[in-house]
Amino acid sequence: MDNEQYTPPNEMPVMPIQPVLTGQVAVVTGASKGLGQAIAIALGQAGARVLVNYHSDEKGALETVETISAEGSEAIPFRADVAREEDVESMFAEAKGRFGRIDICVPNSGIQLNAPVDEMTLQQWQRVIDVNLTGQFLCARAAIRQFKRQGIDRSLSAAAGKIVFMSSVHDIIPWEGHVNYAAAKGGIMLLMKSIAQELADKRIRVNAVSPGAIRTPMNVEKLTTPELFKSKLLKLIPYGRIGEPEDVGQAVVWLVSDASDYVTGTTIYIDGGMTLYPGFIGAG
Numbered sequence: 172m173d174n175e176q177y178t179p180p181n182e183m184p185v186m187p188i189q190p191v192l193t194g195q196v197a198v199v200t201g202a203s204k205g206l207g208q209a210i211a212i213a214l215g216q217a218g219a220r221v222l223v224n225y226h227s228d229e230k231g232a233l234e235t236v237e238t239i240s241a242e243g244s245e246a247i248p249f250r251a252d253v254a255r256e257e258d259v260e261s262m263f264a265e266a267k268g269r270f271g272r273i274d275i276c277v278p279n280s281g282i283q284l285n286a287p288v289d290e291m292t293l294q295q296w297q298r299v300i301d302v303n304l305t306g307q308f309l310c311a312r313a314a315i316r317q318f319k320r321q322g323i324d325r326s327l328s329a330a331a332g333k334i335v336f337m338s339s340v341h342d343i344i345p346w347e348g349h350v351n352y353a354a355a356k357g358g359i360m361l362l363m364k365s366i367a368q369e370l371a372d373k374r375i376r377v378n379a380v381s382p383g384a385i386r387t388p389m390n391v392e393k394l395t396t397p398e399l400f401k402s403k404l405l406k407l408i409p410y411g412r413i414g415e416p417e418d419v420g421q422a423v424v425w426l427v428s429d430a431s432d433y434v435t436g437t438t439i440y441i442d443g444g445m446t447l448y449p450g451f452i453g454a455g
């Protein structure tokens with residue numbers, strides 16, 4: 172079993188998604204796999220038409236598109252590097268051109284290029300900042316320009332537009348060996364709050380989600396035995412289970428629906444309590 176991968180059981184309760192986004196259009200970046208794919212599919216299940224962005228994994232993006240179409244909504248794939256301004260501008264032009272409007276933006280793309288701080292190259296630092304922070308800024312800016320042009324259409328939503336930034340528990344938990352990643356996620360927090368403050372009077376709602384350990388290749392590949400899962404990862408999660416990409420998808424659907432109309436400038440931690448200082452459990 173040494174080099175085999177251990178798959179922890181899926182203990183997430185199944186909650187059907189209601190069609191609360193019918194008629195709306197979403198742009199989701201990095202939607203070829205992992206969290207972006209689950210978010211795009213959840214938004215499609217809620218009735219939104221979705222632009223499925225990918226960087227290099229066209230096959231994954233087409234799978235996302237096919238799933239959304241098979242479940243009754245519409246989706247299109249679009250290749251773009253979110254760190255490139257011209258790519259992001261073309262992507263939003265394509266969403267507007269194909270679907271006629273844009274209501275929801277989920278800049279989710281993210282990468283890790285890890286190294287001890289004194290060995291981290293400027294290139295490793297810069298690429299992570301470019302994709303994980305600047306990329307999210309470029310997408311939010313393009314979405315906001317469109318939201319302002321459209322204004323509010325009350326037949327679709329009480330808000331003129333909704334943005335959900337993809338952050339991480341590492342916007343508050345320091346992470347040795349990942350200073351570029353943690354700096355980008357920490358930056359997302361005040362990017363999100365400052366935009367939320369600037370645009371609240373336009374009824375543009377801006378929030379973030381900060382996942383903990385979610386079952387994506389990034390996390391699961393580290394688990395080779397049930398013992399390793401229990402002793403390493405589960406020790407950090409008071410709720411006692413790994414998160415599923417759908418846990419994040421459902422939260423995003425709520426955050427962009429009118430059910431959360433009074434919520435702006437907030438981060439939702441989807442982490443099974445990882446940010447509750449689990450090391451203090453039993454330490455009182």
Ligand code: NAD
Nearest residue numbers: 201202203205206226252253279280281339382384385387
């Ligand atoms: P993943 O590697 O499975 O997916 C990352 C996605 O980003 C891929 O679709 C990839 O194609 C895309 N991408 C990478 N570079 C890009 C670029 N230049 N332009 C456009 N797209 C690009 O990772 P994931 O676990 O699904 O992570 C998605 C987001 O969630 C990231 O922002 C990550 O920081 C965040 N996150 C993940 C976890 C977790 O447990 N998996 C926890 C906290 C936060």
